[in-house]
Amino acid sequence: MLVGFAGAAVAVLALSAPGRAEPPECEVPPELLEVSVKLPHLAERLGARRPVTIVAIGGGSTKGAAAGAPELAYPQRLQVALAGYYPDVPIAVVNKGVPRQSTQEMVERFPTDVIAEDPVLVVWEAGISDAVRGIEIEDFAPALQAGIDEVKNRAIDIVLVDMQFSRRTSTVINFEQYLKALHRIGDLNEVYVFPRFEMMRYWSEQNVFDFDEVTEAERGRLAAKVYDCIGRRLAQAIRAAVE
Amino acid sequence: MPEPSTSRDLRLDFFRGVSLILIFIDHIPENILSYFTLQAVAFFDAAEVFIFISGFTAALVYGRRLANKGALYATAQVLRRAWQLYVAHIFLFVLFIAEVSYTATAFNNPMYNEEMRVTDFLDKPHIAVIKALLLEFQPNFLDILPLYILMLVIFPAILLGMQRHWLLVLVPSVIVYLAVQVFDISVPAYPEGHVWYFNPLAWQFLFVTGTVLGDRMRRGTSLVGPLRLAYPVAAVILMTATMVKVSWTIHGVWEPFPGLFLKELWPINKNNLSPIRLVTFFALVVLVARLVPRHARFLGSAAARPLVLCGQQSLEIFCLGILLSALGHFVLAEYDSAMVMQLAVNAAGIVAMFLTAKMIDWYKAMDRMPAAAGGRGKIAR
Numbered sequence: 001m002l003v004g005f006a007g008a009a010v011a012v013l014a015l016s017a018p019g020r021a022e023p024p025e026c027e028v029p030p031e032l033l034e035v036s037v038k039l040p041h042l043a044e045r046l047g048a049r050r051p052v053t054i055v056a057i058g059g060g061s062t063k064g065a066a067a068g069a070p071e072l073a074y075p076q077r078l079q080v081a082l083a084g085y086y087p088d089v090p091i092a093v094v095n096k097g098v099p100r101q102s103t104q105e106m107v108e109r110f111p112t113d114v115i116a117e118d119p120v121l122v123v124w125e126a127g128i129s130d131a132v133r134g135i136e137i138e139d140f141a142p143a144l145q146a147g148i149d150e151v152k153n154r155a156i157d158i159v160l161v162d163m164q165f166s167r168r169t170s171t172v173i174n175f176e177q178y179l180k181a182l183h184r185i186g187d188l189n190e191v192y193v194f195p196r197f198e199m200m201r202y203w204s205e206q207n208v209f210d211f212d213e214v215t216e217a218e219r220g221r222l223a224a225k226v227y228d229c230i231g232r233r234l235a236q237a238i239r240a241a242v243e
Numbered sequence: 244m245p246e247p248s249t250s251r252d253l254r255l256d257f258f259r260g261v262s263l264i265l266i267f268i269d270h271i272p273e274n275i276l277s278y279f280t281l282q283a284v285a286f287f288d289a290a291e292v293f294i295f296i297s298g299f300t301a302a303l304v305y306g307r308r309l310a311n312k313g314a315l316y317a318t319a320q321v322l323r324r325a326w327q328l329y330v331a332h333i334f335l336f337v338l339f340i341a342e343v344s345y346t347a348t349a350f351n352n353p354m355y356n357e358e359m360r361v362t363d364f365l366d367k368p369h370i371a372v373i374k375a376l377l378l379e380f381q382p383n384f385l386d387i388l389p390l391y392i393l394m395l396v397i398f399p400a401i402l403l404g405m406q407r408h409w410l411l412v413l414v415p416s417v418i419v420y421l422a423v424q425v426f427d428i429s430v431p432a433y434p435e436g437h438v439w440y441f442n443p444l445a446w447q448f449l450f451v452t453g454t455v456l457g458d459r460m461r462r463g464t465s466l467v468g469p470l471r472l473a474y475p476v477a478a479v480i481l482m483t484a485t486m487v488k489v490s491w492t493i494h495g496v497w498e499p500f501p502g503l504f505l506k507e508l509w510p511i512n513k514n515n516l517s518p519i520r521l522v523t524f525f526a527l528v529v530l531v532a533r534l535v536p537r538h539a540r541f542l543g544s545a546a547a548r549p550l551v552l553c554g555q556q557s558l559e560i561f562c563l564g565i566l567l568s569a570l571g572h573f574v575l576a577e578y579d580s581a582m583v584m585q586l587a588v589n590a591a592g593i594v595a596m597f598l599t600a601k602m603i604d605w606y607k608a609m610d611r612m613p614a615a616a617g618g619r620g621k622i623a624r
Contacts, residue, residue: 066353134437138512166355167576172343172382176272180495181510187498188506211352223354 025208026229028199033233035240037192039157042121043242051090054078055114057106058125061164062097067224070095075123077231078238085239094119102129104143110150122151123234125161125196131178140178144185152189159238160186160193165200192241194234200226252303252460253542253551254535259296260554260600263564265289267592270384270568271575275585283492284485286511287524290387294446295528297391297557298453299460301398302405306461309402318399325395331562332388336375339382342569374433381432384565386440393443394450401451405458413455420448423515438514445516449524470533477529484523552600559603560596567592 045052056062056075064073079093096113098106103126114122124147130140144160151158162182163175179197186193203209209222265280266289282288301321309317374380378389404412422428423445429438459466487503494502502509511517541547553560571588578584 061354066356134440136438136512136514137510138514141510164354166352169355174272174384184495184505184509219353223352226354 022232023225023229025203025225026232028202028233032195032199032202033236033240035192035237037190037241039121039159039192039238039241041155041157042238045120046086046089046242049089052086052092052121053117053119054082054091054093054121054123055096055117055119056093056123056125057096057110057114058123058161059097059101059106059128060099061128062095062125062161063099064095064097064223064227065099066220067227068220069224072224072227073097074227074230074234077228078123078234079231081232081235082238085235093123097125100129100132102133102135102143103127103140103147104135107143107147107150110147114151115154119156121157121159121238123159123161123194124151127175127178127182128163131163131173131175137177137181141181141185144182145189148185148189148191158191159234159241160191161234162193162195162197165197165204167204192237194237196230199230199233203229252537253547254531254537254539255296255300255303256551256554257542257547258292258531258554259300259557260550260552260560262289262292262296263553263557263560264550264593264596266293266387266561267564267568267596268589270565271571271585271588273575273580274589275582276589278492278496284489285523285527286484286488286517287520287527290441290513291449291516291520291524293387293557293561294390294394294449295453295524296554298394298450299457301395302402302454302457303461305398305402306405306458309406314399314403317402321395321398321402325392325398328388328392328395328558331558332378332385332392333375335385335388335562335565336380336382338566338569339385342573343382371433379431379433381437381440384569388561389439390441390443390446394447397447398454401454405455409455409458412451416448416451419444420516424518427515429514440514442515445514449516449521452525466532470529473529474533477526480523480526481530484519484526549597549600552604553596556600556603560600563596563599564592567595 042052054075056078060066062073062075064070064075067073070076073095075093075095075097079091082091082093094117096109096117098109106124106126126144126147127140129135148158148160160182162179169175175197183193185191203226209226211219211222214222268274268276268280269282269289271277277283280289281292305317305321308320371380378392381389401412423442428444429442430444431437432439456466487508490501490503491505491509493500494505508519511519513520542551571592574588575584
């Protein structure tokens with residue numbers, strides 16, 4: 001009886017605070033955590049407690065080399081955070097980040113890198129290289145649409161992740177229209193867009209992560225912290241979308 | 244037949260001035276005021292206004308010189324103007340390089356280095372500079388001037404063609420525009436894979452239409468008849484388009500509001516001047532030409548004066564606007580981007596543009612003064 005009670009208490013604890021030591025710097029305003037769409041296929045899989053494969057496809061920030069080790073990239077942090085929420089379901093997040101690829105180039109590797117992994121959810125981080133390379137919105141938007149269609153037609157759920165925010169790059173790269181286009185495509189397809197840009201802007205405004213006055217090694221550790229926060233918030237959004 | 248125009252058409256100056264202010268506002272990213280510019284309510288934006296009016300004015304000014312002083316004189320004058328624009332472009336490019344170099348040295352974040360190598364060209368400055376001189380390197384916001392320069396370089400040919408028959412100019416222009424729409428032709432730029440942001444093969448049509456209309460007006464051809472016919476159609480087109488676009492803008496800010504035909508129409512191509520942009524812009528031109536009389540009282544008012552002056556000094560004010568928007572964005576990014584600050588940056592920039600236009604006008608008046616004081620007849624235009 002006592003043992004059973006203790007077990008239940010641990011389970012409740014695990015549900016309410018999955019990472020247990022939730023770092024305070026990862027906090028974001030509640031409106032950035034609103035999720036209005038559902039992930040039915042993932043929900044079904046989790047409900048049945050069958051193994052879940054998630055593919056994270058994207059660019060350099062998905063690969064996460066800046067943090068120094070593969071397990072510090074955001075897809076791996078997502079896997080850890082999800083394991084906290086669903087301890088009795090085997091969940092694997094496969095990292096398919098390749099730096100400096102346009103959305104079109106990513107779509108071209110969907111058959112081998114995404115579909116072949118047989119995922120139930122795809123997390124697609126897109127748009128940075130398109131903005132850097134100045135690819136036309138009229139090419140970016142259809143490429144994104146093609147990728148979403150390819151995944152949805154196979155009864156796989158999809159979540160989009162928008163760009164990284166940085167105060168300084170925006171003076172030389174115009175992210176705004178790509179950001180708007182990405183969110184509009186998500187909206188038109190009823191696909192959830194994880195607002196990474198706004199979250200990172202919030203952290204920047206709060207001076208949570210200061211990259212300016214620190215050593216090279218410290219910058220890597222900071223990057224790992226940011227990726228960890230991204231992974232945690234993304235896991236939280238995904239949980240909200242399957243409830 | 245109405246008398247050929249001798250005095251300046253202040254409508255052109257006024258609306259060009261407005262377009263310059265709007266270009267400044269739109270070029271500051273995430274600017275609250277950009278929700279109140281043309282691009283928020285129309286499928287086109289200030290770039291169309293600027294290029295069209297530039298073509299129109301060029302036809303008026305240089306057409307007169309061609310008639311008075313001959314082809315060689317007019318051509319030499321046009322090319323001198325193109326050269327001034329070219330020098331202005333290079334000046335802006337130097338400022339851009341300074342900005343990027345600053346960003347690159349201040350840039351310490353490994354999370355971006357791998358992906359956002361915007362500073363790549365700093366590794367090969369010799370190539371970047373040559374490509375800029377060739378107008379092939381058009382970094383962020385330095386893209387309208389190359390189009391305008393190219394338009395002026397071909398303008399003497401347009402002018403001479405129009406002297407024979409305006410269709411001789413308009414027909415090839417339409418054909419090239421349509422070819423771009425059908426075959427999706429673009430003009431390559433630097434670095435590899437980039438294209439001219441304002442595809443000159445498409446945007447030339449807007450400039451040429453402006454010149455043909457300007458030329459007709461200079462010759463005193465009455466456009467009242469065609470305007471009266473086109474007016475109702477233009478009104479319907481523009482009202483419908485405005486409703487659709489406003490619904491998109493509201494939808495972008497507040498999702499429950501439906502974006503009308505969003506799925507069917509979006510995205511609308513700017514590089515190649517999509518027919519939707521072109522047709523709705525022409526609708527606006529018809530409406531303005533019909534509703535705003537040439538001697539409308541407000542054009543001479545003190546309130547309109549700063550905008551008219553900006554439009555008259557368009558080259559200088561355009562360059563200043565580009566420079567100020569980069570500066571304004573820098574201030575917002577480095578210090579504070581609260582709404583009050585945004586409004587302050589906008590206001591400061593606009594006032595700076597007004598004052599500069601006033602100052603340039605004053606200098607030009609000084610240059611004209613000795614001739615007038617010497618009593619040698621009319622002030623030269």
